[in-house]
Amino acid sequence: MGIELQIVGPEEFDIIVTKEGRKSILHNSSPVDLPDCLIPRMGAGTTYFALAMIRHLERLGLFVLNSSQSIENAQNKLTTLQILATNNIPIPKTMLAKFPLNVDIVEREFTYPLIVKTVSGSYGKGVFFCENRAQLEDLADLIEVSKDQRVNVIIQEFVLFGNGKDIRVFVVGGRHIGAMVRIAREGKLKANFSAGGTVASFNLNPAMERLAVESARHVGLDIAGIDILFDGDSYRV
Helix, strand or coil: CCCCCCCCHHHHHHEECCCCCCCHHHHECECCCCEEEEECCCCHHCCCHHHHHHHHHCCCCCCCCCHHHHHHHCHHHHHHHHHHCCCCCCCCEEECCCCCCCHHHHHHHHCCCCCEEEECCCCCEEEEEEEEEEHHHHHHHHHHHHHCCCEEEEEEEEHHHCCEEEEEEEECEEEEEEEEEEEECCCCCCCCCCCCCCCCCCCCHHHHHHHHHHHHHCCCCEEEEEEEEEECEEECC
């Protein structure tokens, strides 16, 4: 097909903002011609520098898939949920936590068990299951004592019917190209394969396909993996 691919890391580049244009980027300390397109694949680990690099290339006219804005939307779980909720996509009820955590307010809005997540993360990391007030208070105390201003968490209702199982749908260019069911290890709730879960191919029904494609579109992702939770006879993202 005449396509040449090269895998590079953002740390290999330097950005120079200049009116001269396409030579305003260095690769391994040397000026370099821009490629025809860029496909960023860094996920939740996208750093400030990497995102700035992607934006810089976009402003130089490079075709980027996914866009910097869609990456920024997707790497923050709260932002993603806000976009989906605004567009009437069904999601678990979610609250942004502030510290010290007022557990009474949480208990007015949610019932146990509930889920606590960091706003940025992948592979099932930064996800906690709280069965009662004591567990929530202990977790909140641990987060607060760390005094790390970068650690922001959300609280979510637990979608009971999932019970350690969800569907990952792969969407490319506004079409679903495949899906898999992810099943957690016995006694666990995280269905991620990287956390020890198992996976198998899955045939979507039209409702699930529509939900996945619409979710990717609203977030702005041309390439996306959309997680769908079972909720009785319906679904949530």
